[in-house]
Amino acid sequence: MATDTRLAADLDTASLHGSLEDPALSSMNLLNEIADRYPQAVPFAAGRPAEEFFDTDDIHRALRAFADHLADERGMSPAQVRRTLFQYGRTKGVVHHLVARNLAVDEGIEVDPEAVVVTVGCQEAIYLVLRALRRGPEDVVLAVAPTYVGLTGAARLVDLPVLPVASGDDGVDLDDLLAVLRRARREGLRPRALYVMPDFANPTGLSMDRAVRQRLLDLAHREDLLLLEDNPYGLFRSGRDRVPTLKALDRHRRVVYLGSFAKTVLPGARVGYVVADQRVADRSGEPGLLADQLAKIKSMLTVNTSPIAQAVVGGRLVQQECSLAAATVQEQQRYARNLRQLLDGLARRFPAGGPPAAAVRWNAPVGGFFVVLTLPFAVDDQLLEYSARSHGVLWTPMRHFYDGPGGEHQLRLSISSVTPVQIDLGLDRLAALVADRLGAGP
Amino acid sequence: MATDTRLAADLDTASLHGSLEDPALSSMNLLNEIADRYPQAVPFAAGRPAEEFFDTDDIHRALRAFADHLADERGMSPAQVRRTLFQYGRTKGVVHHLVARNLAVDEGIEVDPEAVVVTVGCQEAIYLVLRALRRGPEDVVLAVAPTYVGLTGAARLVDLPVLPVASGDDGVDLDDLLAVLRRARREGLRPRALYVMPDFANPTGLSMDRAVRQRLLDLAHREDLLLLEDNPYGLFRSGRDRVPTLKALDRHRRVVYLGSFAKTVLPGARVGYVVADQRVADRSGEPGLLADQLAKIKSMLTVNTSPIAQAVVGGRLVQQECSLAAATVQEQQRYARNLRQLLDGLARRFPAGGPPAAAVRWNAPVGGFFVVLTLPFAVDDQLLEYSARSHGVLWTPMRHFYDGPGGEHQLRLSISSVTPVQIDLGLDRLAALVADRLGAGP
Numbered sequence: 018m019a020t021d022t023r024l025a026a027d028l029d030t031a032s033l034h035g036s037l038e039d040p041a042l043s044s045m046n047l048l049n050e051i052a053d054r055y056p057q058a059v060p061f062a063a064g065r066p067a068e069e070f071f072d073t074d075d076i077h078r079a080l081r082a083f084a085d086h087l088a089d090e091r092g093m094s095p096a097q098v099r100r101t102l103f104q105y106g107r108t109k110g111v112v113h114h115l116v117a118r119n120l121a122v123d124e125g126i127e128v129d130p131e132a133v134v135v136t137v138g139c140q141e142a143i144y145l146v147l148r149a150l151r152r153g154p155e156d157v158v159l160a161v162a163p164t165y166v167g168l169t170g171a172a173r174l175v176d177l178p179v180l181p182v183a184s185g186d187d188g189v190d191l192d193d194l195l196a197v198l199r200r201a202r203r204e205g206l207r208p209r210a211l212y213v214m215p216d217f218a219n220p221t222g223l224s225m226d227r228a229v230r231q232r233l234l235d236l237a238h239r240e241d242l243l244l245l246e247d248n249p250y251g252l253f254r255s256g257r258d259r260v261p262t263l264k265a266l267d268r269h270r271r272v273v274y275l276g277s278f279a280k281t282v283l284p285g286a287r288v289g290y291v292v293a294d295q296r297v298a299d300r301s302g303e304p305g306l307l308a309d310q311l312a313k314i315k316s317m318l319t320v321n322t323s324p325i326a327q328a329v330v331g332g333r334l335v336q337q338e339c340s341l342a343a344a345t346v347q348e349q350q351r352y353a354r355n356l357r358q359l360l361d362g363l364a365r366r367f368p369a370g371g372p373p374a375a376a377v378r379w380n381a382p383v384g385g386f387f388v389v390l391t392l393p394f395a396v397d398d399q400l401l402e403y404s405a406r407s408h409g410v411l412w413t414p415m416r417h418f419y420d421g422p423g424g425e426h427q428l429r430l431s432i433s434s435v436t437p438v439q440i441d442l443g444l445d446r447l448a449a450l451v452a453d454r455l456g457a458g459p
Numbered sequence: 460m461a462t463d464t465r466l467a468a469d470l471d472t473a474s475l476h477g478s479l480e481d482p483a484l485s486s487m488n489l490l491n492e493i494a495d496r497y498p499q500a501v502p503f504a505a506g507r508p509a510e511e512f513f514d515t516d517d518i519h520r521a522l523r524a525f526a527d528h529l530a531d532e533r534g535m536s537p538a539q540v541r542r543t544l545f546q547y548g549r550t551k552g553v554v555h556h557l558v559a560r561n562l563a564v565d566e567g568i569e570v571d572p573e574a575v576v577v578t579v580g581c582q583e584a585i586y587l588v589l590r591a592l593r594r595g596p597e598d599v600v601l602a603v604a605p606t607y608v609g610l611t612g613a614a615r616l617v618d619l620p621v622l623p624v625a626s627g628d629d630g631v632d633l634d635d636l637l638a639v640l641r642r643a644r645r646e647g648l649r650p651r652a653l654y655v656m657p658d659f660a661n662p663t664g665l666s667m668d669r670a671v672r673q674r675l676l677d678l679a680h681r682e683d684l685l686l687l688e689d690n691p692y693g694l695f696r697s698g699r700d701r702v703p704t705l706k707a708l709d710r711h712r713r714v715v716y717l718g719s720f721a722k723t724v725l726p727g728a729r730v731g732y733v734v735a736d737q738r739v740a741d742r743s744g745e746p747g748l749l750a751d752q753l754a755k756i757k758s759m760l761t762v763n764t765s766p767i768a769q770a771v772v773g774g775r776l777v778q779q780e781c782s783l784a785a786a787t788v789q790e791q792q793r794y795a796r797n798l799r800q801l802l803d804g805l806a807r808r809f810p811a812g813g814p815p816a817a818a819v820r821w822n823a824p825v826g827g828f829f830v831v832l833t834l835p836f837a838v839d840d841q842l843l844e845y846s847a848r849s850h851g852v853l854w855t856p857m858r859h860f861y862d863g864p865g866g867e868h869q870l871r872l873s874i875s876s877v878t879p880v881q882i883d884l885g886l887d888r889l890a891a892l893v894a895d896r897l898g899a900g901p
Contacts (some may be wrong), residue, residue, distance in 0.1 A: 026740035027712050033591050033752060035619075038742065042755040046550075068538070071545040073526060076767060077519055084515060095487070103727040104512040137579050137729075137761040146759055148616060170759030174590060175476075195763075222565050270469050285545040287765035298468035299479065310475060313484040317612030318586055319579040319761065323729035323768040325518060 019394060032216045036173035044166050044417045047398065054341045055405040059443030061430040062401075064219065064386055066280045067351060068434065079332030080325070083112075086192040086335045093129060095239040102328055106321050108312040110135025112328040112331035116276070116290050118339040123252070125265045126274070132294035132308045134315060136170055139289035140275035145311040145318070146170045146273055146291060149211040151177040157201055158245075160212040163418030165219045165247065168212050174387055179420055180208070184451050188215060188225035202450075210243035210273070215263055215298065215396070216251040217385020220418045220429040226381065234263060237271045244294070249277040252342055254384035255353040270295050278330045280433075281348075333356040352386065355432035359388060362444040377451060389415065396453050398427050408453070410446035478615035486608050486859045489840065492626040497847035499790040501885030503872040504843075504853040506661065506828055508722045509793055511764070521765070521774030525554075526553040528777045550754040552577025554773035557740040558718070560781040564693070567707045570715070574750045576738035576757060577764045582720040583690065583729035586613045587760070588601055588687060588715055588733060590650040600641055600687075602654040603631050605774075605860030607661045607689065610654050620863055622650070623754035630657060630667035633674055640682055646688065652685035652715070658693040659827020661861045666825065669702045676705060679713045684773050685737070695796040696783055696826035712737050715749070720772045722875075723783040728768040734780040784859050794828065797882060801830060804886040809893075819893060831857065836896050838870050850886035 032039050052062055080102075087093045087101055101111055110116075113133040120126040129458035134140040147158060154176075160168055161179030172179045182197050194211065201208050213233070215225040225233070233241035237244050247261045264274040274292040281286075295306035315321070358383055365379040376393035394400075398415050405411050413431070415424030435443060472479050494504055529535045529543055543553055549802075552558075555575040563569040578584040589600060596618075604623030613619045624639050625632035636653065643650050655669040655675070665674070679686050684722070688705045708714040716734040735749035757763070779786035802823055809819040818835035824887055836842075838856050847853050855873070857866030877885060 026746040027737040028739045030739060030741040030752065033739070034594050034756075035756060036759075037591065037752050042759060045758055046755070058698060065547050068542055068546060071541045073541055073544060075545065076522065080518060082464055099513045099515055102515060102518065103512065103725045105507050105721070105726045137765070140762045141760060149479065150478050152474060167759065167762075174756060174759055181466040201672060211477040254569055279547070283545045284547045285766045287761065287763065287768075297470045297475070299473060304468040307470060310472065310479050313479060313488070314476075314616060316487055316611065317484060318479075318583060319729065320582045320609075321729065323765050324727045325771055326729075326765040363673050403833055415469070 023280075025129055025225075034174075035176070036170075039173050041166060041169045041173055041224050043421070044170075046419065051235070051398070051402055051405055054407070055411065058405045058409045058411045059439045059446060060431075060434055061443050061447075062413045064076060064431045064436045065284060065434055067348065068286070069351075071283070077332075078328045079336065079375070083328040083330065083332035084151070086331070093210065102324050107326050108316045108321050108329060109133065109308065110266075110322055111324050112288075112334070113223075113290075114154060114329050115334040115339060118160070118251050119321060119334055119341060121293070122338070122341045124262055124338045126262065126292070128292050128294055129306075132292055132306050134291050134293065134308050134311050135327055136285070136289045136291060136315070138279060138287045138321050139247065139275050140167050140171065141319065142275045142289050143168055143245075143247070144174065144290035145314050146169050146210070146275070148175050148314050149241075149307070149310055151175045152298055155205060155207045158206055158210050158231060159197060159201075159242075161214070161218070163220050163374075163415060163424055164212065165214065166419065168247075169420055170389050173368065178341065179237050181317060181420060181423075182211065184218075184221055184223060186223070187229045188218060188221075188223045189213060189229065189233060191229070192235065192279045193237060195240075198242065204432045208242060210245050212245045213263070213351070214247045214249075215313045216248055216260075216265070217382055217387070219250070220387055220413065220415060221389055222380060222382030222385050222387040224260070224385075230260065230263055230266055234266055234425045235272060238269045242271070244272045245272045246272050247275040250344055251369045252281055252387040253349055253386070255356055263455055264292065281345050282330050283331045288322060288326050288330045353430060354383070355435065355437070356384070356388070358437055358440050359430065359432050359444070360441060363388075363390075366444055366448040374381060385433045386434070387428045389427055391427050392454075394426065396424075396426055400454075405449050407452045410450065412444050462640070471707040473474075476620070478612075478717045481615050483608060483611045483615055483862070484496055486612075486786055487493065490843075490855060493840070493844055493847055494853055497851070500847045500851045500853045501881050501888060502853050502876055503854045503874075503889075503896055504884050505876045506873050507726060507876055509790065511793075512789060513784055515726070516772055517775075518642060521778065522786045523774065524777045525647065527769040527773035528773070530679045537680055539733075541707065544766050544770055546766075548763050548765050550758045551575065551750060552732070552764055552769060553766050553767045554730075554776065554778070555732075557776040557781060561776055561783060562718075562734070563785045564780075564782045565592065566704055566706065568734070570734050570736055572747050574734055576734045576735065576753050577730060578751050578757070579731070579761050579764050580721060580729045580769075580775050581689065581717050581762065582609050582613065584647055584731050584733035585610055585687075586616065587756050588652070588717070588735070589613050589619055590617050590756050591749070591752055592685075593617045597649045598651050599648045600652050600654060601636070601639060601650055601684075602856060603656070603660070603856060604646050604862070605662050605866055606654065606862065608859060610689075611862055613785070623865075624653065624860060626660075626663055626665060628665070629671045630660060630665045630673065631655060631673070633678060636675075636678065637682075640684065646701075650684060650833030654687045654689065655705070656689045656691075658690055659695065659824055660831070661692070661827075662857060664822060664827050664829040665830055666702070666827075672702065672705055672730065674709055676713060684713070686714045687717060688714050689717040692827040693724050694723055694787055695791055695794045707735065710860075721789055724772050724775050728771045729766050730764060738748070739828070758817060795826070797877065797879070798824070798826070800879055800882050801872065801874050801886070804882060805830075805832075807884055808890040828867055828873045830872045830874070832872060833869050834893065834896075842896075846892050850888045850892045852885045852892065854889070
């Protein structure tokens, strides 16, 4: 009998979009697979929010609160409320006014609700902006490196090269930014924007101080560069006063602000947003908002963000008078306590005194979810797998956040979904891994 | 004082992605704007589902039913149920097993749940497939014309040309399909797939009979072409037995099946799916499922479909033992009655006898939402605006569904969101518009 060899495969990735052969698109899957194989390992890898505050009844309460808000404050009839929840809806969303109020209350950002596009998580917001900005092969986006893998992945989907800019100790190295910009332009490239996470960046945990933010804004204005400010962790500071966001300081509509409710309300709603108040000229001559251009793309991507999911987030905002800073005090305290415990625990296990552990270094973020460790040996996916299997502790190799070289001796620890007991246990296991790797054996 | 002319605009659409200057991306907005200006006009334009069956408490009941299903049938602990609803989740979705069961029950389609990707509405499913299939400038997609504008719009986002294939009276003209295929290949293009809506197509209302479906499948297999089968209206037949879907007849994994719950459950969940059981070879050599490649794209686009939105759909499926055919009997009857009333009303108002109205022709679909009228004068957006303003009736110019020429004298009527009283009133108004246009005056 002849074998039909075509049955072996119907398609080949070599004939599909190039992104599908790119490591950036498989990075999350690969890490999740390792984590799934070792459910008992301490999860210093997961960047997802703590689950201890989840309560299923909250979903019902939030839905009711939003429906009441539509009726009482927006003057909708019961039929209009039902239509808002059930039917196809406004492309830019139905909680835009609450998002704008939240930004005013928590961030001091004043925006026209019409400049807000509610998206399927912040990831869709990133995609919409990159899709709009990539016109031709000369377009490039800059990103502070190491970079959140979601930025790199979305850029791959629109064939937009990502040029790394050094982070330095300030969260962005402005000299390097200027050098990268000028080199790109000399080469005929058109840098469209710089992607930054000024507050407790993923993965470095670094924040920019106010002077750096102001210099970055000045440079962006001078060089005609947009700034894509992503801010999922801003509320989770540890003690100190917050520095204003770039968007709050923006005087020249240089900043496109990317927002997420994944860490402040819940990831399962998949509701984020983008504030895009830039004026865009089109052939009709009448300048409109960049938000309306993004909405045109969204209408062909997801049509609109589920109004039921929006209602869960909108209800939570209504319940909290639009302040998530006030609503997340418990979460803030939990994350701050975890971060302190992690940093103290690292200092105890790797004291400045004696080698070989002295070669272990780490940074000391004042908030957010992440700490970066630098180790005296190579850190890669094989070591992660070994760590999970032999030592029962998970973390993220920093290599995953670099498009080019970088992070070869570093790993990221996340404090968001571990308990105090797990932190101590995980650090003991991490110390054992280090000793193991340095040949001292546990 | 010098005027800073740069303040007039920060960006120009000429520097943004080409799709943003394309009429396909503005088509829906333009039509919605006209509709919004004339809220009293009879809405023969809207393709959205009827609202009379919406009940807000259904959302709560469905959420509870899905949570109970996870606990009772999937053996999850309360913490696991909460995590499933609240947390980031599986990229391919959490109701995939229910979708697979629904396809088996209602469509006789047997698929591995792992081949299902749950998406943010069918629109995201279309985008994922087109993004995967477009590798380079030689790639093109074919589509039966006139074509659902969401296909054209998504193709624009990935710079994928759409080649029209004649619909004919059969739903697809197979001779034209072969001619288009061969011409494209001669020109060095690579046709990746043909987009079809075999049941009550949007906008024509046409369906393919079983023989045409089989010939189409044979041709696709012979010519190594994928078929993208979109099926939002299949359940809404009028009387007659249903013809099996292409996917149910597919013996060679030629069909990628695009599904929607917008018309059978509710649009506001924004939950759709794609069945992609094609085997894909990658560098590792081990063939995987096309669904897993699509999931990689989705992970960088929307991460995952809101599990809360999925739970509303999943709960509805659980409540109905996975049969939406049984669950939508009322809707089916309503749409069938409306369609009959519309066709009867057209026949009464434009009798075969006397001119000039004799020049009005229409097709007679046996199900779905849409009927196409051919008129003895030009039909465009200006006429629509005039019709809404002067005669109080809304409809959709067929021009919007053609990428090239076509539909210049046609309009689409939709029966999905009108009452019987509105149908009669709307047809009277439409007859007045025709008389007005033909100079007979009302």
